[in-house]
Amino acid sequence: MQETVRVALDAMGGDNAPGELVKGAVDAVNAKENIQVILVGKEDAIKAELSKHTYPKDRIEIRSASEVITTEEAPVTAIRRKKDSSIVVAQTMVKKGEADAFVSAGSTGAILVGGQLVVGRIRGVERPPLATLIPTTKGVSLLVDSGANVDARASHMVQFAKMGSIYMEHVIGIKKPRVAIVNVGVEEEKGSALVKETFPLLKECSDIHFTGSIEAREIPHGGADVIVAEGFSGNVILKLYEGLGSALIGEIKKGMMSTFRSKMGALLVKPALKETLKTFDATEYGGAPMLGLNGLVVKTHGNASAKEVKNTIFQCVTFKEQKINEKIKACFIKKEENE
Amino acid sequence: MQETVRVALDAMGGDNAPGELVKGAVDAVNAKENIQVILVGKEDAIKAELSKHTYPKDRIEIRSASEVITTEEAPVTAIRRKKDSSIVVAQTMVKKGEADAFVSAGSTGAILVGGQLVVGRIRGVERPPLATLIPTTKGVSLLVDSGANVDARASHMVQFAKMGSIYMEHVIGIKKPRVAIVNVGVEEEKGSALVKETFPLLKECSDIHFTGSIEAREIPHGGADVIVAEGFSGNVILKLYEGLGSALIGEIKKGMMSTFRSKMGALLVKPALKETLKTFDATEYGGAPMLGLNGLVVKTHGNASAKEVKNTIFQCVTFKEQKINEKIKACFIKKEENE
Numbered sequence: 001m002q003e004t005v006r007v008a009l010d011a012m013g014g015d016n017a018p019g020e021l022v023k024g025a026v027d028a029v030n031a032k033e034n035i036q037v038i039l040v041g042k043e044d045a046i047k048a049e050l051s052k053h054t055y056p057k058d059r060i061e062i063r064s065a066s067e068v069i070t071t072e073e074a075p076v077t078a079i080r081r082k083k084d085s086s087i088v089v090a091q092t093m094v095k096k097g098e099a100d101a102f103v104s105a106g107s108t109g110a111i112l113v114g115g116q117l118v119v120g121r122i123r124g125v126e127r128p129p130l131a132t133l134i135p136t137t138k139g140v141s142l143l144v145d146s147g148a149n150v151d152a153r154a155s156h157m158v159q160f161a162k163m164g165s166i167y168m169e170h171v172i173g174i175k176k177p178r179v180a181i182v183n184v185g186v187e188e189e190k191g192s193a194l195v196k197e198t199f200p201l202l203k204e205c206s207d208i209h210f211t212g213s214i215e216a217r218e219i220p221h222g223g224a225d226v227i228v229a230e231g232f233s234g235n236v237i238l239k240l241y242e243g244l245g246s247a248l249i250g251e252i253k254k255g256m257m258s259t260f261r262s263k264m265g266a267l268l269v270k271p272a273l274k275e276t277l278k279t280f281d282a283t284e285y286g287g288a289p290m291l292g293l294n295g296l297v298v299k300t301h302g303n304a305s306a307k308e309v310k311n312t313i314f315q316c317v318t319f320k321e322q323k324i325n326e327k328i329k330a331c332f333i334k335k336e337e338n339e
Numbered sequence: 340m341q342e343t344v345r346v347a348l349d350a351m352g353g354d355n356a357p358g359e360l361v362k363g364a365v366d367a368v369n370a371k372e373n374i375q376v377i378l379v380g381k382e383d384a385i386k387a388e389l390s391k392h393t394y395p396k397d398r399i400e401i402r403s404a405s406e407v408i409t410t411e412e413a414p415v416t417a418i419r420r421k422k423d424s425s426i427v428v429a430q431t432m433v434k435k436g437e438a439d440a441f442v443s444a445g446s447t448g449a450i451l452v453g454g455q456l457v458v459g460r461i462r463g464v465e466r467p468p469l470a471t472l473i474p475t476t477k478g479v480s481l482l483v484d485s486g487a488n489v490d491a492r493a494s495h496m497v498q499f500a501k502m503g504s505i506y507m508e509h510v511i512g513i514k515k516p517r518v519a520i521v522n523v524g525v526e527e528e529k530g531s532a533l534v535k536e537t538f539p540l541l542k543e544c545s546d547i548h549f550t551g552s553i554e555a556r557e558i559p560h561g562g563a564d565v566i567v568a569e570g571f572s573g574n575v576i577l578k579l580y581e582g583l584g585s586a587l588i589g590e591i592k593k594g595m596m597s598t599f600r601s602k603m604g605a606l607l608v609k610p611a612l613k614e615t616l617k618t619f620d621a622t623e624y625g626g627a628p629m630l631g632l633n634g635l636v637v638k639t640h641g642n643a644s645a646k647e648v649k650n651t652i653f654q655c656v657t658f659k660e661q662k663i664n665e666k667i668k669a670c671f672i673k674k675e676e677n678e
Contacts (some may be wrong), residue, residue: 074528137586147523150531184486184574189413192489192571215581216575232531233575235523236555243556244583247476247673248619252591255608256614262611268604269595275595280587 001036005317006097008090011041011049011104013139015303018042021105022049024160024309026037029059035313038099040065040090065089069300071141072134079117087111091118094295101296103287105304114149115290121211122325124332125292127156129231130299131164132288133172134240135280138222142168146288147235154197157181157228158205163291164226165208170322181222182233183213194302202228207331225326245280259314287312289319292328296320341373344656347429350380350388350406352445354642359379361388363648368398372516374652378430378553404428404515409642414448418456426450432455433634436588440635440655444643450573451487454629454636461664464631466495468570469638471509471577471627474619475619477561481507481516484625486574496520496567497544503565504547504631504669509661510654516546519563520571522552533569539565546670549636584619593641626651628658631667635659 001102009025011018018041023090025037031306036059039046043064050060055225056315069078082088085088091114093099104111112130121128128147129152144164149156161179166175181198183191188199191213215236227239256266286308287300296319319325344463348364350357364376372593375398378385380600382403388401406424408417426445430453432438441458443450460467468491483503488495500518507584520537521531530552535550540665541549553562556575568576595605625647626639635658639651658664 022431116486137590150523182575184489186572191531195571215582216577216579220581220583220586232523232534233572236521236557236572236575240555240558240579241583243554244559244580247559248584248587249621251476251615252612255356255612258614262608265604265607265609269601269608270604272597272601272604273591273594275597276590280590 001242004034004036004322005101005312006036006038007017007101007103007316008038008040008063008093009309009313010086010090010102010104010106011039011046013104014300014304015021015105015106016305020304020306022046023053023306024304024313025060026050026053026055027306027310028173028313029055031310032120032314032317035059035317036064037313038063038090038093040093040297041068041086042066054222062218063089063093069107069110071107071109073107073110075113076106076109078110079113087114088118091115091297095119095299097221099295100320101298103298103300103309105302105309107145107302111297111299112290115293119293119295119297122294122329122332123290123330125163126159127152127168128290128292129138129156129160129163130288131167134219134238136220136222137335138332140172141219141222141225141227141327142172143227143229143233143234143238144291145233146232146238148290149231151232151236154194154201157194157198157230158201161202161208161210161226161228162205162331164228167289167291167324170224170301170324170327171318177225178211179208179226180211180214182216182227182229182237184215186213187246188212199255202272232236249277286315289315294325296325342659343373343375343440344440344659345375346440346442346620346652346655347377347379347402347432348648348652349425349443349445350378350427350443351404351428354400354444354669357384357388357643359643359645360648361385362392362645363643363652364399365389365394366645366649367652368394371656372655373523374398376657377432378395379404379432380407380425381405402428402432408446410446410447412446412449414446414452415574417446417449418437418452425455427457429484430636433636434458435567436636437656439659440637442637442639442648442651442655444639444641444648447486447638450638451629454632456652458632458634458636461631461633461668461671464502464667465498466491466500467629467631468495468499468507470630471517471625472625473558473566473577473580475561479511479562479565480558480566481571482566482568482577483510484535484573484629485577486570486572487629488570489574490571491569493533493540496533496537496569496633498661500541500547500567501544501670503567505666505670506630506663507564509663509666510657513564515562516581518547518567519550519553521555521556521566521568521576525552525554527551535635579594583635588616625654628654632641633664635664
């Protein structure tokens, strides 16, 4: 028998809360047997949404939380003060072992701070990074850290590489993932002081397949499976990915609508193009896990649809089934013993 | 009468040397009266190319240089040792006032090092940045520094902002350009230690129109006219721009060729799309100037075509006509006097 995976879902976070979140939960439990979802948030609002759907009643429950943390609030203050917020209540469930995973489309800052303060770090992990799957022409790559730790240090970067490698191998299923560090050139003497300090440390790691530096130009072409970056550059990469993708697609659509002739053509290319652009659509790949915590914390897009929420819940199942946290723990405990 | 602008062109640099470079020079002098080009490099090779074209003989001359610096060579060593290389010979002409500007499609590293060591900095300029025009849905923005100075400091960033602002206003013609600093969020408390240190300094500058932080997501949508970045992140932005653009366009072309129906459509949309994608094509905008030197140094793409070379030469004309260096000098001298 498959073990049940219990996901605490922040029903109040994101632009489409609670509607799309509740629908995503319903779709997830209807699709897979071994999922249990706990919807955390304002009971009346959640009940109203749930009443629209059909689902196995014993696999979705509600945990009441009266407060909501908004994206405008300062994360540290919000996590400390709003003890009855959906984020704090749900993360506490993970901390206590009442849930295996926490999923939210809410304030990234609050999710990250709560991850550290409420859920807590795995022993030996210095800075839990946010690991985001980004589309490439060859499939997906994992960008780690995509923004949790600005001003990260070399030792943090090495941990990002190790945890990212474990995730990519066991959740995404890429054997011996190629790990590369973002740099301004591929020659070994190039780079910032941080990259120069990190590079030899990565080279020494026997438990990852380090392939050297990667220039940002090669990221969209799938130049590496795990892209190691300091939180500031990682965030710049992630956001430019989103911005440039949407800008280019917008311009192409505008171009296609510019003449009568091109409009006719657009009708013909549309179905094929839709398929292509889907592979470059981040929402296909679920959310971004925060790695290295005592339990799983996953951030989905603020504008997540039911489909993305469902995919993110499935991702939590794989994470638990593949025992990712046990593997991370083993990796860091082994390291401590060796030192 | 218009003043003649003398451009020393590195005939040996880049993937298409000397053919496209010589052709670009010919096209430039044929198009505008007040341009004089000095082709620097191996005389025989240049003469062979020149013989293919018709042009006013008195406005193109050859300056012999027997050596070539390749992109594989360590820049500092190459500049110091290869005194008779096209880069060192041409930059020495700028230094001596025998040319107003130097244009090269060769090794970026060597051009930057030579800019500092051979041409030299304007008094008061700490770190000359590379300023690259990047396409946006609204036109172009200037990314400064796009990679000359990794690990730049706050005081350098402030200078990038000021010089970038002067360039954008007087060469590109944008009145009161909006200057923003690349950051991981728009809230004032966000950012790396460097951004937090730089932000208040930019806010204090009375000679620029500082609009605050910009997230990388907004760059392609034209969120600011001058994008201030530390050299590492700036380089990541520039290269991801190139890589993601080419990856997406490649995927779209593949998508269009995937079915019979879409192939028919592609024929119809092609002309309109070509026009659209042209606006997102960096080669339309000439090269990247290194700002803050005693003379103009411009880096063009390694694969620059004759058209890009010609546009870069025109850019040198505007740079001189608009007295950009005099304006930069005035800005820094004024600053020194105030201190």
